[in-house]
Amino acid sequence: MTATAPETRQGTAPTGPGSQPPGRRERKKQRTREALVDAAFTLFAEKGFDATTVEEIADAVDVSSRTFFRYFASKEDVALTFQEEQTRAVMAALAERPPDEPIMTALRRTVVEIARACERGELGFDPDRFQCLLGMMSDSPTLLAGSLEHAQKKQQLLTRIIAERMGTDPATDLRPHVIAASATCGFQAASDVARRHGDAFGSLSETIDQAFAILEQGLNS
Template sequence: MTATAPEAHPSCPGTPPPGRRERKKQRTREALVNAAFTLFAEKGFDATTVEEIADAVDVSSRTFFRYFASKEDVALTFQEEQTRAVMTALAGRPAHEPIMTALRRTVVEIAGACERGELGFKPERFQCLLSMMADSPTLMAGSLEHAQRKQQLLTEVIAERMGLDVESDLRPHVIAAAATCGFQAAADVSRRHEAAFGSLSETIDQAFAILESGLNIPPGESA
């Protein structure tokens, strides 16, 4: 997961700063996200309505839908920030690192940053999202769908890093799928058995260590 604060979205060097209208739109979007997570923490995801989120910012539901397709979309803004952070950090890993090692260090780095409130992440929002996904099948389904959509982007980043052709080489596709499944398995296990496996970042580290060492484990071999 990165080197830049995910909420800042700084402009690239040489590009003009956003105009007043764009700044206003960004403020409205951020206000909707903040209001949504406040309500999610108070009432739970399923009990919170789009109308309540819009009312908290003193805008209409119609305005809400200019920024987000649904309340699931709002909740998963944190996951979107995580994804951007992972892609940025992975691209910056040393070129000599094997791909699964680079993925392991990247994902553990960003998960840890989310937990500690570093790199612009808000730990309370991170914990809120984890709790909501544990309690809401709808949001969990949305999270899995988001991960599937982003898997192709991860495939392309991996292929570029490895110097492979994404259209003719299966390896970046398999690696991206394995990394996605490893993260999802760690998140699921961490939610259910945190006492046994530790924090999410610790569980991710364990999951990616398994991927890094290889999956062809002889029967009966213990960890």
Template sequence: MTATAPETGAGQGASGPGPRPPGRRERKKQRTREALVDAAFDLFSAKGFDATTVEEIADAVDVSSRTFFRYFASKEDVALTFQEEQTRAIMAALAERPADEPIMTALRRAVVVIARACEAGELGFDPGRFQCMLSMMNDSPALMAGSLEHAQKKQTILIDFVAERLGVDPATDLRPHVIAGAATGAFQAAAETIRRHGDAFGSMSQTVDQAFALLEESLNYPQR
């Protein structure tokens, strides 16, 4: 949701007031979007991803398919809202890591914290939705492809974050690109391991932790 920019005027400080709360129109849009996501995951859990149609998701919220496409480009887009929430949470957790913590240690701890939160239903995550997402990834090649594309697009955010933490320019230093690529690959490797081998390596958070531990041994650049 996009907040309206505050107006400035006489008697206001240099920084001005905080953002205005969203108006009625924005609140209604957000409720519709959330309802579509809720309905989609209910259907995904009951029928599976591939068997669920956009029309069914829209009908469950009593809106048209045309309205659905105002909010989402596809049903893959709806499913990947969970991955989007994960990404935002991981970046927030990374921002809270100590400034002098080696980069891969910071990444490992932030990612594991969010993976555990997804499993335990903490930080606003729904553990049932998390398990549904893992199951859908295993069953739907189309959703898996969408997930990989999403991860690649978000990798730029991680590159910039790593570059800032290291105090380097990503245009001239390869390390942020290597670290971000390795981190993305470690998470995907953990997810793929869970899909193929179940809990042989433990829960998702435990498997992610093991994957990042391997990277920590070789790519743990100190902070600036």
């Protein structure tokens, strides 16, 4: 069974049964938000993350800095929209994995699938934006810290999804917490190796695959 990621544009309104199409005001807000993200990544690619200012991002869209802060809490928040899209895609794809698939195998295949989609520009991902984000995290300790904080916050959601797959209660079962933490650490370790050592272990998706293979096989082997 092949998992399919949802629409990856940040903030896109649902279109499933019973949902209402967004009104004109919401569509305008969404266009402004997307324009800010597009402008930000254009500037990030040209100038780098640290050299780009909120004022420059707002000016590129012809809005005020005050308007910018209605949509984003910070410059880091804009840069990490891509990571948020990745996370949503991973959570959705994991929920679609076969229920009898071992949990670490399901996690490995899901995370590698989404990483490959980011690299290849599949499932709605922009590969240039993905590479831009990876480069910025190598150059900016502030953004890297924000990325790690984001992953930590999402770990609780991942724990719940894992518990549901296992048919257990995370309030009384430690296993979903340990598995979620291991998956988070495996991804972060692979990302760190990719940033520090370039292509020594292959592409990022290949490095992630190797990291999760270690987890899947067991650390004592």
